[in-house]
Amino acid sequence: xxxxxxxxxxxxxxxxxxxxxxxxxxxxxxxxxxxxxxxxxxxxxxxxxxxxxxxxxxxxxxxxxxxxxxxxxxxxxxxxxxxxxxxxxxxxxxxxxxxxxxxxxxxxxxxxxxxxxxxxxxxxxxxxxxxxxxxxxxxxxxxxxxxxxxxxxxxxxxxxxxxxxxxxxxxxxxxxxxxxxxxxxxxxxxxxxxxxxxxxxxxxxxxxxxxxxxxxxxxxxxxxxxxxxxxxxxxxxxxxxxxxxxxxxxxxxxxxxxxxxxxxxxxxxxxxxxxxxxxxxxxxxxxxxxxxxxxxxxxxxxxxxxxxxxxxxxxxxxxxxxxxxxxxxxx
Amino acid sequence: xxxxxxxxxxxxxxxxxxxxxxxxxxxxxxxxxxxxxxxxxxxxxxxxxxxxxxxxxxxxxxxxxxxxxxxxxxxxxxxxxxxxxxxxxxxxxxxxxxxxxxxxxxxxxxxxxxxxxxxxxxxxxxxxxxxxxxxxxxxxxxxxxxxxxxxxxxxxxxxxxxxxxxxxxxxxxxxxxxxxxxxxxxxxxxxxxxxxxxxxxxxxxxxxxxxxxxxxxxxxxxxxxxxxxxxxxxxxxxxxxxxxxxxxxxxxxxxxxxxxxxxxxxxxxxxxxxxxxxxxxxxxxxxxxxxxxxxxxxxxxxxxxxxxxxxxxxxxxxxxxxxxxxxxxxx
Numbered sequence: 328x329x330x331x332x333x334x335x336x337x338x339x340x341x342x343x344x345x346x347x348x349x350x351x352x353x354x355x356x357x358x359x360x361x362x363x364x365x366x367x368x369x370x371x372x373x374x375x376x377x378x379x380x381x382x383x384x385x386x387x388x389x390x391x392x393x394x395x396x397x398x399x400x401x402x403x404x405x406x407x408x409x410x411x412x413x414x415x416x417x418x419x420x421x422x423x424x425x426x427x428x429x430x431x432x433x434x435x436x437x438x439x440x441x442x443x444x445x446x447x448x449x450x451x452x453x454x455x456x457x458x459x460x461x462x463x464x465x466x467x468x469x470x471x472x473x474x475x476x477x478x479x480x481x482x483x484x485x486x487x488x489x490x491x492x493x494x495x496x497x498x499x500x501x502x503x504x505x506x507x508x509x510x511x512x513x514x515x516x517x518x519x520x521x522x523x524x525x526x527x528x529x530x531x532x533x534x535x536x537x538x539x540x541x542x543x544x545x546x547x548x549x550x551x552x553x554x555x556x557x558x559x560x561x562x563x564x565x566x567x568x569x570x571x572x573x574x575x576x577x578x579x580x581x582x583x584x585x586x587x588x589x590x591x592x593x594x595x596x597x598x599x600x601x602x603x604x605x606x607x608x609x610x611x612x613x614x615x616x617x618x619x620x621x622x623x624x625x626x627x628x629x630x631x632x633x634x635x636x637x638x639x640x641x642x643x644x645x646x647x648x649x650x651x652x653x654x655x656x657x658x
Numbered sequence: 659x660x661x662x663x664x665x666x667x668x669x670x671x672x673x674x675x676x677x678x679x680x681x682x683x684x685x686x687x688x689x690x691x692x693x694x695x696x697x698x699x700x701x702x703x704x705x706x707x708x709x710x711x712x713x714x715x716x717x718x719x720x721x722x723x724x725x726x727x728x729x730x731x732x733x734x735x736x737x738x739x740x741x742x743x744x745x746x747x748x749x750x751x752x753x754x755x756x757x758x759x760x761x762x763x764x765x766x767x768x769x770x771x772x773x774x775x776x777x778x779x780x781x782x783x784x785x786x787x788x789x790x791x792x793x794x795x796x797x798x799x800x801x802x803x804x805x806x807x808x809x810x811x812x813x814x815x816x817x818x819x820x821x822x823x824x825x826x827x828x829x830x831x832x833x834x835x836x837x838x839x840x841x842x843x844x845x846x847x848x849x850x851x852x853x854x855x856x857x858x859x860x861x862x863x864x865x866x867x868x869x870x871x872x873x874x875x876x877x878x879x880x881x882x883x884x885x886x887x888x889x890x891x892x893x894x895x896x897x898x899x900x901x902x903x904x905x906x907x908x909x910x911x912x913x914x915x916x917x918x919x920x921x922x923x924x925x926x927x928x929x930x931x932x933x934x935x936x937x938x939x940x941x942x943x944x945x946x947x948x949x950x951x952x953x954x955x956x957x958x959x960x961x962x963x964x965x966x967x968x969x970x971x972x973x974x975x976x977x978x979x980x981x982x983x984x985x986x987x988x989x
Contacts, residue, residue: 332696362693365663509953509986510966511842622840624955626988629969635841638960646977646984653977653984655840657957 333357333365333424334454334481337379340370341426341488342645345656346502346526346621347373349533349600352459352492354379354427358387361420366390374533377403380429380439384410384418384446391417403436414446422450426485428457428478429465440465444472452477454485458493487644494618499595501616503603504530505634506623506652512630513606520650523623525555527604530621532558536598540609541567541588550577551604560584561602564594566609592616607634614639620657623649664688664696664755665785665812668710671701672757672819673976676987677833677857677952678704680864680931683790683823685710685758689718692751697721705864708734711760711770715741715749715777722748734767745777753781757816759788759809760796771796775803783808785816789824818975825949830926832947834934835861836965837954837983843961844937851981854954856886858935861952863889867929871940872898872919881908882935891915892933895925897940923947938965945970951988954980 329335334357341355348354348371355370356379367386371379385406389395392413400406423429429439429451443451451474457463466476494500504527506519519527531537532553539551544565552560562585563578570588572579579586587594592613595601603613620641641657648654660666665688672686679685679702686701687710698717702710716737720726723744731737754760760770760782774782782805788794797807825831835858837850850858862868863884870882875896883891893916894909901919903910910917918925923944926932934944951972972988979985 360693362691363695364693365696507840509838509842509955509972510964510970511840511959624840626972626974626986627970628842628966633841633964635959639841639958641840641957643957643979643982643984646979648974648977651974653974653986655957655984 331481333359334426334452335484336365336368337370337424337426338454338481338484338488340368341379342647344370344372345488345491345645346530347533349500350374350495352427352489354425356380356383356426357424358383359422359424360391366421375435377401377406378430378436378439380423380425381406381436381442383423384442387421388414388417407437407442410442411445416447419447419449421448422452423448424452424480426454426488428453428455428463429469430457431464431468432461438465440468443469443474448474450475450477452480454479454481455489458489459496491619495599499599499601500618501595501601501603501613502530502619502621503605503610503613503617504621505605505610506625507634508625508627508630510628510630511633511635512628513634514630514632518625518627519623520625520652522650523652523654526649526654528553528555528558530602531561532556534561534600534602536564536595536601537561538564538566538592538595538601538603538605538609538613540605541565541569541572542608543606544572544576544578548576550581552581562598563587564589564592566590566592566605566612607632607636610635611637620655622655622657624653624655626651626653662812664690665757665783666815667696667699668701668755668757669785669812669815669819671699672710673978675701675703676819676822676976677861678864680831681705681826683758683820685756687711687714687757688755689714690753690755691722697752706766708732708737709761709767709770711754711756712737712767712773714754715773718752719745719748738768738773741773742776747778750778750780752779753783754779755783755811757785757819759784759786759794760800761788762795762799763792769796771799774800774805779805781806781808783811785810785812786820789820790827822950826930830930830932831949832926832932832934832944833861833950833952834936834941834944834948835952836936836941837956838965839956839958839961841959841961842964842966843959844965845961845963849956849958850954851956851983853981854983854985857980857985859884859886859889861933862892863887865892865931865933867895867926867932868892869895869897869923869926869932869934869936869940869944871936872896872900872903873939874937875903875907875909879907881912883912893929894918895920895923897921897923897936897943938963938967941966942968953986953988955984955986957982957984
């Protein structure tokens with residue numbers, strides 16, 4: 328059996344939450360017991376929530392101790408404390424496969440390197456080092472405390488997973504999202520499955536600015552909030568040369584939201600994580616600035632307006648199922 | 659950890675060979691040791707080649723005995739005989755996860771149920787029973803010989819994997835294949851990645867008839883053989899009202915091939931596994947008869963002719979990466 332299987336499964340799990348973990352990276356973790364049995368696979372889901380290592384160790388604890396009460400804990404500190412108090416050396420012979428170097432930094436959650444050390448875990452396999460100075464040093468800390476650390480397993484795949492995080496350390500991150508049918512068309516009513524729409528609402532809830540075209544606002548009269556997940560609605564930039572909009576369009580009435588109407592993208596530089604939900608015109612004007620393309624493809628045909636009219640060459644980074652749709656992360 | 663992981667990995671592996679195993683079903687197998695460690699994952703690749711169980715046990719033997727010479731064997735009988743002679747009870751505590759009931763029938767290859775029994779494997783987990791009367795009875799045979807057999811794990815996913823096989827037991831199987839860009843267009847030079855074209859040549863080599871439109875033949879002057887994989891070229895049905903074709907078009911010169919020119923699909927009933935490589939017109943005329951749609955999507959845009967002009971509603975059964983493309987199996 329390919330010894331990279333646990334790491335590949337951790338990477339697969341992490342991709343399910345790509346786009347949702349901002350400002351944190353998408354990270355996955357697999358716990359394997361002393362005999363090579365996979366006990367748990369988990370991923371970081373949301374900033375402020377438990378890290379992948381903590382969630383995977385929580386699941387592994389439940390398996391090793393046939394104790395499901397631990398699974399009721401959701402707060403990262405509480406899971407940490409439970410594990411520290413009750414681990415009874417059960418993890419010592421386990422190997423932790425983690426797509427990113429465990430953090431050495433106590434932030435919103437306790438340090439994962441510290442937890443691993445306290446639990447006495449003897450082996451840690453890391454795909455990619457931490458590019459964030461503040462949190463890095465985890466591997467060194469583990470080695471100093473006697474943990475056997477292997478680095479660079481599936482590093483290339485882990486780098487692709489980490490790319491958005493690396494980019495938003497340095498600049499405002501721009502994700503261009505659209506939904507189309509298999510025939511490339513975008514007109515004529517709802518295209519995406521409910522699961523895809525929920526995913527977009529989750530992305531909106533971690534974006535600080537949503538960019539939309541003036542025509543779309545006039546024609547669709549959208550709300551552009553995160554109501555499907557009870558999330559915070561992002562600010563809005565309506566990209567438009569005309570500034571006269573019907574103020575009864577729902578997006579203007581969402582509480583605690585700023586709405587800008589501008590013919591330029593200057594406002595973007597005041598934000599960190601920007602979601603662009605544009606049509607063909609917006610795509611043309613912004614495509615060279617975009618960091619990630621997120622395309623939902625519904626397995627249908629029958630519209631009349633294509634999304635792209637120009638020659639484009641994307642690179643598919645990852646695809647996932649999203650209800651009946653396919654979700655494509657592209658560059 | 660979800661106890662269905664080994665079965666899901668077997669199903670994933672089997673899908674890589676969907677469309678290539680005719681007249682056999684696509685089948686996957688995972689071998690897990692007594693401690694729950696995954697030792698091997700393999701799939702049946704081609705009729706006449708070793709079954710999934712045999713390939714997985716071959717790999718597992720290499721792991722358990724640190725003996726890689728067995729991996730050089732490719733003939734199913736030779737692998738069987740090697741395992742029977744040298745297993746030394748190494749598999750007894752293993753669990754075999756197999757997507758389809760192991761065959762009880764000695765055909766082109768020896769019976770897998772017999773092999774499992776001879777190796778003394780104590781646990782077999784089966785996703786789906788064998789719908790083929792001739793080969794079925796494997797689970798019963800195993801139980802009678804004292805093997806603990808669990809059935810129905812991931813049965814629904816295994817049924818989707820098995821659907822083509824079930825269908826071609828009863829009727830001629832029609833697969834409609836096309837390659838398009840993400841924008842739905844099909845014109846203007848090579849669209850698919852080399853990996854996708856190789857996959858299609860493999861499919862041609864196990865198809866007995868390839869259906870193509872008259873216009874495509876006139877415009878593209880294709881060969882329509884399986885040269886990329888040194889495979890057998892299928893017979894050709896050119897669907898056309900006009901019977902006058904330039905006989906120097908390469909497809910007419912492929913040895914050991916019958917070419918029919920007809921305005922109806924009557925010839926199809928003389929064949930078992932039919933691949934249709936048509937354009938929009940062919941799609942319209944044949945779409946209600948098709949069993950599987952196989953669509954390669956290249957992450958590009960810029961053509962002018964869309965594949966579908968009508969309203970369609972497909973169901974994605976499975977997607978796979980194929981070089982830079984996505985491969986979609988749909989109904």
